[in-house]
Amino acid sequence: MVAAARQPPPKILLTGFEPFDGSAVNPSLQAAQALRGRRIAGHQVVAAALPTVFGASLTALLALLEQHHPVLVLATGQAGGRPAICMERVAINVDDARIPDNAGAQPVDQPVVPGGPAAYFSTLPIKAMRAAVQAQGIPAEVSQTAGTFVCNHVFYGLMHLLAQPRWRGVRGGFVHVPWLPGQGDPSLPLEAIVTGLRAALAAALTHAQDIHEAAGALD
Secondary structure, three states, X not given: OOOOOOOOOOEEEEEEEOOOOOOOOOHHHHXXXXXXXXXXXXXXXXXXXXXXXXXXXXXXXXHHHHHHOOOEEEEEEEOOOOOOEEEEOEEEOOEOOOOOOOOOOOOOOEOOOOOOOOEEEXXXXXXXXXXXXXHOOOOEEEEOOOOOOHHHHHHHHHHHHHOOHHHOOOEEEEEXXXXXXXXXXXXXXXXXXXXXHHHHHHHHHHOOOOOOOOOOOOO
């Protein structure tokens, strides 16, 4: 009797960005690479690098979606100067770059998607994710802005893709991580960022809806 073929586990797509603005490292990419192949709540992590380039980053993201067909997507990026891992709430339809991207582009007041909605909210349980990261003793916050550089560009583009019928049921969102020690202050060690992202992903996979907190308890 032939045994039934084992079904592969459902996939999580976890992305980080290439280094930019003259830096040799990007903690979002290093943390994503450290989690590549890990099993979290019965799901397998697929990790990938996105170029820190307007437009090309979304082309790469779409190719990854088509290749891996994940059930959940978490894009991550570096936010120098922030002291905590930040669960982003909202992406806005604006590209407005303070510095050039890695291809030299520096759009000003341009839409990510012409004619698209003004904003999209994360479809991940951001407060449950924050609580899970904090439970590991790692600083975590809910952030109300992902900026207007390539991080927000990817966050908005991801949510615009996931709003299409082709990707119905796939949840997604964005998390910013602090600098690594040596890049600047404040910072977090890579091990703490990896542990925090793992906890955040576990919470995202085990909470179909977000937790509700007492008014003012954590905000």
